[in-house]
Amino acid sequence: xxxxxxxxxxxEGVPVRAIARSMDMPAPxxxxxxxxxxxxxxxxxxxxxxxxxxxxxxxxxPAVIHGxxxxxxxxxxxGVSGQPAKxxxxxxxxxxxxxxxxxxxxxxxxxxxQKQLRVIHVVMFKLRDRLVELGYGTKEEPAVRTLWGxxxxxxxxxxxALLKKINDPDPEVKP
Numbered sequence: 001x002x003x004x005x006x007x008x009x010x011x012e013g014v015p016v017r018a019i020a021r022s023m024d025m026p027a028p029x030x031x032x033x034x035x036x037x038x039x040x041x042x043x044x045x046x047x048x049x050x051x052x053x054x055x056x057x058x059x060x061x062p063a064v065i066h067g068x069x070x071x072x073x074x075x076x077x078x079g080v081s082g083q084p085a086k087x088x089x090x091x092x093x094x095x096x097x098x099x100x101x102x103x104x105x106x107x108x109x110x111x112x113x114q115k116q117l118r119v120i121h122v123v124m125f126k127l128r129d130r131l132v133e134l135g136y137g138t139k140e141e142p143a144v145r146t147l148w149g150x151x152x153x154x155x156x157x158x159x160x161a162l163l164k165k166i167n168d169p170d171p172e173v174k175p
Contacts, residue, residue: 091154
């Protein structure tokens with residue numbers, strides 16, 4: 001089970017030492033697990049050793065805001081849960097995501113099938129509609145843009161506005 005978690009983090013681009021810190025394990029053990037995953041063909045190569053100094057700090061989203069879990073905040077403030085919430089979290093974290101990253105975010109399987117691609121497109125359609133209802137983008141110019149051949153993008157203007165909406169203290173939102 002731990003191997004699967006470590007491999008999924010490596011597939012997301014998390015460096016070896018960051019995985020080690022998050023799992024509270026020695027980095028050589030993580031490197032050994034990932035080396036075995038490379039041998040099994042689960043990942044192509046080992047991720048980088050660690051984040052460059054100061055990088056990715058601003059991309060992190062806290063799991064709890066004002067004592068309320070982030071998923072509860074998303075539902076209460078944006079009105080999304082389940083798969084749309086997972087996709088929105090990926091877009092808020094990274095700004096630009098590939099379809100494969102979204103498939104991994106909503107599924108435990110790492111391969112991408114036509115059915116999974118259709119699911120992503122339907123969920124993205126619903127998420128765009130919800131964001132338009134909240135005033136983020138329009139039907140003609142949605143907040144979440146399709147990058148043909150690459151994936152999807154949530155421009156920084158919308159990212160900042162959504163993060164502000166999620167982070168604002170509100171006495172109505174309770175854990």
